[in-house]
Amino acid sequence: MSSLRQNSGRVVVIGGGIAGLATALRLAPLPTTLIAKAALGTEASTPWAQGGIAAAIGKDDAPALHLADTLAAGAGLCDPAVAKRVADAAASCIGDLIAWGTVFDRAGTGELALGLEAAHSRRRIVHAGGDSTGRVVAEALARAARASPAIDIVEDARITDLVLGEDAVAGVVAERRGQMTCLPARAVVLATGGVGGLYAHTTNPLGSTGSGIALAARAGAILRDMEFVQFHPTAIAVGEDPMPLASEAVRGEGAILINARGERFMEGVPGRELAPRDVVARAIFQQTVAGNEVYLDARSIGEDFLTRFPSVSAFCRRAGLDPVTQPIPVRPAAHYHMGGVAVDQSGRSSVPGLWACGEVAATGLHGANRLASNSLMEALAYARWIAEDISGREAAKAGIAVLPPSAAATRIDTDLASHARIRRLMSAAVGVIRDHAGLVAASSELEALAFAAPRLSLNADLALVGFLIARAACERTESRGGHFRRDYPAPSALQARSRSFSLADVQMHKAKFQSKPLLARSA
Numbered sequence: 001m002s003s004l005r006q007n008s009g010r011v012v013v014i015g016g017g018i019a020g021l022a023t024a025l026r027l028a029p030l031p032t033t034l035i036a037k038a039a040l041g042t043e044a045s046t047p048w049a050q051g052g053i054a055a056a057i058g059k060d061d062a063p064a065l066h067l068a069d070t071l072a073a074g075a076g077l078c079d080p081a082v083a084k085r086v087a088d089a090a091a092s093c094i095g096d097l098i099a100w101g102t103v104f105d106r107a108g109t110g111e112l113a114l115g116l117e118a119a120h121s122r123r124r125i126v127h128a129g130g131d132s133t134g135r136v137v138a139e140a141l142a143r144a145a146r147a148s149p150a151i152d153i154v155e156d157a158r159i160t161d162l163v164l165g166e167d168a169v170a171g172v173v174a175e176r177r178g179q180m181t182c183l184p185a186r187a188v189v190l191a192t193g194g195v196g197g198l199y200a201h202t203t204n205p206l207g208s209t210g211s212g213i214a215l216a217a218r219a220g221a222i223l224r225d226m227e228f229v230q231f232h233p234t235a236i237a238v239g240e241d242p243m244p245l246a247s248e249a250v251r252g253e254g255a256i257l258i259n260a261r262g263e264r265f266m267e268g269v270p271g272r273e274l275a276p277r278d279v280v281a282r283a284i285f286q287q288t289v290a291g292n293e294v295y296l297d298a299r300s301i302g303e304d305f306l307t308r309f310p311s312v313s314a315f316c317r318r319a320g321l322d323p324v325t326q327p328i329p330v331r332p333a334a335h336y337h338m339g340g341v342a343v344d345q346s347g348r349s350s351v352p353g354l355w356a357c358g359e360v361a362a363t364g365l366h367g368a369n370r371l372a373s374n375s376l377m378e379a380l381a382y383a384r385w386i387a388e389d390i391s392g393r394e395a396a397k398a399g400i401a402v403l404p405p406s407a408a409a410t411r412i413d414t415d416l417a418s419h420a421r422i423r424r425l426m427s428a429a430v431g432v433i434r435d436h437a438g439l440v441a442a443s444s445e446l447e448a449l450a451f452a453a454p455r456l457s458l459n460a461d462l463a464l465v466g467f468l469i470a471r472a473a474c475e476r477t478e479s480r481g482g483h484f485r486r487d488y489p490a491p492s493a494l495q496a497r498s499r500s501f502s503l504a505d506v507q508m509h510k511a512k513f514q515s516k517p518l519l520a521r522s523a
Contacts, residue, residue, distance in 0.1 A: 024145055034153050047135040054374050057126075071083055073371035096384075115127055117249055130309060169185075220504065221341050230337070244315035336359065339362050425442050480496075
């Protein structure tokens with residue numbers, strides 16, 4: 001289906017990745033409209049996920065061990081109650097995916113095949129299609145959603161505003177094929193993905209620019225831990241944009257990192273190539289800054305590489321590389337955002353009527369550094385809890401009398417030069433390694449773009465999200481997880497907490513940015 005049904009009893013889910021699809025499926029038989037900005041499977045990050053899904057289902061594993069690994073990776077900022085709840089739910093979530101038609105890889109015994117990834121103490125990564133897990137899962141969920149009579153799927157539509165009623169979000173404004181439509185809703189769920197497209201080097205779809213964060217921020221929602229961006233260490237550096245990914249599972253199966261001189265520079269680091277992602281990313285970044293190209297050497301895997309990692313093999317062949325006989329050039333790239341819209345254990349934001357699921361949400365699971373393959377599991381678990389929460393609430397009364405001011409216009413454009421400028425700025429100043437001078441300069445430039453651009457220009461939202469990340473990064477005067485400050489290279493016990501703020505907080509303290517802390521709330 002593809003119509004924008006104006007029915008106030010429907011739930012609107014924004015996003016066509018695993019978070020949006022699973023939420024819509026969980027909401028059934030409640031009438032739901034799933035809105036995706038492109039054809040399902042073409043813009044979401046889910047189909048690009050190679051690593052897999054973490055679940056403690058092995059005979060030598062347990063949810064308590066998964067929890068311990070998650071907390072260790074999160075560098076002191078995970079919410080233990082959330083992490084435990086997700087770890088406990090993992091096995092049943094895998095069962096849900098199988099029920100929805102996902103075909104996972106199996107061992108010779110018929111049991112699910114389990115892989116190992118960085119910072120996991122056990123083999124607990126469930127895969128589908130080798131390194132094509134995200135694509136296989138997304139296709140299965142899309143088939144199930146299209147077959148559900150309760151779900152109306154609208155593709156190629158952009159949400160420009162959340163509509164606020166007297167005391168809650170009451171709908172959305174959508175632009176589709178040049179037409180603006182105000183769509184009432186009993187509840188709105190953001191499942192819009194991450195922020196990787198804000199960076200010049202990213203493994204995410206270029207449309208992953210934090211659109212849901214911008215919508216929520218402008219509606220007054222509280223945001224959390226915006227400074228924590230995870231940079232995947234081994235994006236394949238062959239000139240593609242976005243960059244193809246060499247899954248962490250490749251290192252899990254024995255690949256090593258070497259520089260142009262053939263030196264294994266991770267040799268003396270605890271965990272070596274399977275150290276936490278932030279550690280590996282910084283080590284590679286420092287090699288490149290010093291003028292040394294870095295390579296992922298998977299030659300020890302041999303001919304098996306082609307069948308075990310078909311996606312990576314295809315990327316390499318496209319670039320004229322043979323991973324069986326040649327090392328693969330790699331560099332860090334923006335991959336996952338641990339921060340986002342602050343939500344509770346039911347996925348509710350601080351704005352009534354608004355929920356958030358997946359990478360757009362900050363649940364407290366990931367802390368300062370996401371444990372590999374925890375993201376798809378988080379989306380599945382929260383899809384369940386969000387659907388239960390919405391289904392258990394009475395629908396609000398209909399009635400949207402006036403469109404937001406911006407909805408009266410139809411001009412939605414993007415200045416490509418400004419977009420490229422934002423991406424370069426984010427990578428240079430708000431990237432793998434940061435410092436005060438760079439963050440202040442970036443904040444000033446991004447702020448000007450965010451509030452000077454026309455409201456319906458996509459660049460306004462891009463710049464706003466970049467501005468919020470830069471401001472939060474400037475406020476955290478320590479290094480922790482995915483946030484590393486050259487001028488504050490050590491963690492601070494005094495700052496071992498999540499930080500939350502709203503757009504109103506930013507505007508309130510704008511004039512005093514360099515002398516007064518912005519992030520007054522803590523969680």
